Amino acid sequence: MTAKFCPGCGSIQGPFFRGLCRNCFLKKNSLFGIPAAIKISRCKSCGKILFSGKWQKQENTLLEKIIEKNTKIPKLEKPKLEFLFSPEKDRKISAKVKLKGEIDSNEIAEEKETTIEFKTNLCDSCMKSVSNYYEAIIQLRFEKKGMEEKVLKEIENLLFGFSGEDVLAKIVSAKKQKSGVDLVLGSNKSASKIAKSIATKYAAKLVVSYKQAKGGTRDKVKKRFTYCIRI
Numbered sequence: 001m002t003a004k005f006c007p008g009c010g011s012i013q014g015p016f017f018r019g020l021c022r023n024c025f026l027k028k029n030s031l032f033g034i035p036a037a038i039k040i041s042r043c044k045s046c047g048k049i050l051f052s053g054k055w056q057k058q059e060n061t062l063l064e065k066i067i068e069k070n071t072k073i074p075k076l077e078k079p080k081l082e083f084l085f086s087p088e089k090d091r092k093i094s095a096k097v098k099l100k101g102e103i104d105s106n107e108i109a110e111e112k113e114t115t116i117e118f119k120t121n122l123c124d125s126c127m128k129s130v131s132n133y134y135e136a137i138i139q140l141r142f143e144k145k146g147m148e149e150k151v152l153k154e155i156e157n158l159l160f161g162f163s164g165e166d167v168l169a170k171i172v173s174a175k176k177q178k179s180g181v182d183l184v185l186g187s188n189k190s191a192s193k194i195a196k197s198i199a200t201k202y203a204a205k206l207v208v209s210y211k212q213a214k215g216g217t218r219d220k221v222k223k224r225f226t227y228c229i230r231i
């Protein structure tokens, strides 16, 4: 049964969806749900993205699959999604997503927007090949005895806290020294935070230095930082 006019706006222009014209129906009902943002891990070394537990090449067809998996289409006949991606900016791609389908065999469509946000990560194979990769060294030197264990524990706790956001926040190796220990760390970002936090807590002297390392891009020289903390 179709209504003769829309009770919402008085339009007599069909088709009608549950008694309402297309406009009024879409004002009151949403055809599908989509999150405002979808976060995806992307390898900072090879650029692959993680979907369904697999690291795969970033292509629009894959982004479409990811978005599709995140949409909820409650009830629609012949649902079909169309996508329009904007160029990436600040590790974000915004996408216009149009859902087309039918209700009681009448065509209807709705458009929504979502943003794909890339989280920097390291894929499994790159992680393996860079297991010796490091960006920083924290040199801990102790003037008082019995401090080392306590400070190391604190550093491990800090690293654990950073590891969710920073995959390289880990101790690659540790070398015993005469009056302390050298910790080789994967991430300079985390190393810098740790060095500042430990130095502040123990009112210790912190000396930061760096060396140029091999690699890096043309406009960005790779540096390896050393944080020497005397406690």
Ligand SMILES: [Zn+2]
Pocket (backbone or CB within 6 Å): 006, 007, 008, 009, 010, 011, 020, 021, 022, 023, 024, 025
């Ligand atoms: Zn209407």
Ligand SMILES: [Zn+2]
Pocket (backbone or CB within 6 Å): 043, 044, 045, 046, 047, 048, 122, 123, 124, 125, 126, 127
């Ligand atoms: Zn990778």
